Amino acid sequence: MNNFQYSRASDVADAIRLLAADPGAKLIAGGTNLIDLMKENVERPSRLIDISRLPLRDVEETADGGLRIGALVPNSDLAYHPLIEQRYPLLASAILAGASAQLRNMASVGGNLMQRTRCPYFYDTTTPCNKRSPGTGCSALDGLNRNHAILGTSNSCIATNPSDMSVALAALGALVHIARPSGQRTIALTDFHRLPEDKPHLDTNLGSGEIIIAIELPPNGFARNYSYLKIRDRLSYAFALVSVAAALDLEGNAIGEARLALGGVAHKPWRSLEAEAALRGQAATPDHFGRAADLLLQGAMARSHNGFKIDLARRAVVRALMQAASATPQSQAHKKIA
Structure with a gap:
């Protein structure tokens, strides 16, 4: 693991400012994926910006009857939240299908969206991987690819997204609320993650200096x-x-x-x-x-x-x-x- 600096953001604007000041910085909340990647030298951030104490842990009803979920709500809290269990049980089921109880206790909603592929070649720094080192090649194309993608692939990458929660959110038509230096924007969950094309090192359409602040669910939760x-x-x-x-x-x-x-x-x-x-x-x-x-x-x-x-x-x-x-x-x- 490389040396890095540590900062704790006081609010969302402070987190955005810290990101803008250090292009090599990474946000950390639960750290259930990022710390593993740092241990394997896959991720080598120059700075960790701790956002775990920001006020983004609420689950609130929206004016149209949907729900707004703060980006730092732990996965376990969300799965067992009464409004999720009653109105969006598909989402609760998907969350409970993933990881272990201990990891779900730590992992945040925003972090779940940002987790990276579990392709073994991505984790193995001795092998070529366009996602880890653009332009080096994709070892999975002619390697052991039993767990790899069958849809939306390119000659640059055939890795898969590992999130269970994101699959349910995509089906439900969720929106992702994002804060950035110039204000806020909203993007459909189905447009948040990218296909690899010729830039597989980019997992999402989140821009530089942008932070997920909430997920919004529409009123229809298909509860039955x-x-x-x-x-x-x-x-x-x-x-x-x-x-x-x-x-x-x-x-x-x-x-x-x-x-x-x-x-x-x-x-x-x-x-x-x-x-x-x-x-x-x-x-x-x-x-x-x-x-x-x-x-x-x-x-x-x-x-x-x-x-x-x-x-x-x-x-x-x-x-x-x-x-x-x-x-x-x-x-x-x-x-x-x-």
């Missing part, structure tokens, strides 16, 4: 017909091979509104408006769910070791939609798939 299904190599504390956030508004057996997002398959949570539109007005049947899965997976590209993910993702989408339609969401306490 939802499911978060996570398929992984072992039943606890493992990142997704494929995960699905599925949510439906049903009128009898007819679908009024549908939301679908995939995790573990791309550089960002993967959502298709075309797949969702194809479900509207249709009966909640396996055939229609399979058609939506095919649309969601359009353009999927297999590498040498991860071709199984395409069929796995299709079957997981159908299963998650069936769980949502029958109001029997996947349990995160009992990992056996219903």
Whole structure:
């Protein structure tokens, strides 16, 4: 681990000022990902700016009936918050599917959005990695790529985004509120993370000197017909091979509104408006769910070791939609798939 300076921000404006004064600085709250990366010499910040004491820990109702979640709300607090459990259980389920209880106690909402890929080549500083060192190449292309992306990839990077929470937020249509030197701006969660293209070292569209201050959820939380299904190599504390956030508004057996997002398959949570539109007005049947899965997976590209993910993702989408339609969401306490 390299030497670094430490500063504690007194407020959001102070954090922005400190970031602007030191281009090599990094923000730290829970530190559940950043400290690991520093230990491995993947991240070498010149300064850590501690934002853990900023007043960004509230969960508040918005004027239109949604919720605004402060960026420093711990993942565990959010998962068990009464308003989240009652109105946005898809989000609570996704959070509980990730990491361990100890990590969820420390990790913040904003930090969860900013966590970096768990690609082993990214962590191994002896191997070429465009995400870690732009222009050096992608070792995963011809290496062990079983856990890697099948959608939205480029010849520069096939790493996946590791967040479970982000998949649910994408499906729910969440917004990210960002503070910057010139004021504030808002961006859709689906536009917050980037595809790798030719700049895989950039994980998000967060600009220099910008800080996440809140996440906003819309009024419709799909509280009855939802499911978060996570398929992984072992039943606890493992990142997704494929995960699905599925949510439906049903009128009898007819679908009024549908939301679908995939995790573990791309550089960002993967959502298709075309797949969702194809479900509207249709009966909640396996055939229609399979058609939506095919649309969601359009353009999927297999590498040498991860071709199984395409069929796995299709079957997981159908299963998650069936769980949502029958109001029997996947349990995160009992990992056996219903």
